[in-house]
Amino acid sequence: MMQLTGLVELPLLLLLMSSYQDMCLVQSSVLQEVPFPLHSNASLPCDALMLSLAAGEEYRSLTWYRLNHPTGEERSGLLQKRNGSIKYYRYSRPAGFSLGDEGHLELGNVTAGDSGVYQCLLRANLGGRNRHSDIYLCVDGCPERIQPQDPAVMSHRCPVMSLEALSPAAIVIILLCVLSAVGLIVALLAVLVYRRNTAAHHQKAGMPTEEPNTKQKHQLLSNI
Structure with a gap:
């Protein structure tokens, strides 16, 4: 026995x-950076969704997270799309946020406090595999480029x-x-x-x- x-x-x-x-x-090998001017409307693409559609894969939900939030939380949920409906989490942001076309995360009137790493997570159907992609939003310029070898970034490349x-x-x-x-x-x-x-x-x-x-x-x- x-x-x-x-x-x-x-x-x-x-x-x-x-x-x-x-x-x-299934993650991207390079952390993509997207600069936006102060008080502009930012649109963050979900590369994981593009890869999933190109491969003909199906998924059951799409979720956007904010990584390394200034409040100290390792990962904060913003919103989730599942079965055609969108669920918003308790993420505090004065200008609000929404889900745009092709899974983009829309942030209006961005400020320096919005700068940071955002994650788009696709949860697969039974028998499939999850995908996620990270993107770095830098408001009013990116003074220093974050490399994939940076421990702050690597800690989210293969999460616990x-x-x-x-x-x-x-x-x-x-x-x-x-x-x-x-x-x-x-x-x-x-x-x-x-x-x-x-x-x-x-x-x-x-x-x-x-x-x-x-x-x-x-x-x-x-x-x-």
């Missing part, structure tokens, strides 16, 4: 790692796994791995308890603690 549990657990872990690796590889970012298939795989691991631990504990109880019973009864097979071998050798 323990060997069977290990054989089931290993392929599931490998499949989960492969799924997460695919989710990281979360249930929100994973596809349903990956969540099922995680649950199966957890259940198989728990089953393996329970089986090991049961074996240890059984051996301890057996040894205690033999000691109390004054019986040898040798295994039956070993005892039979000794008897055969003594009869020769």
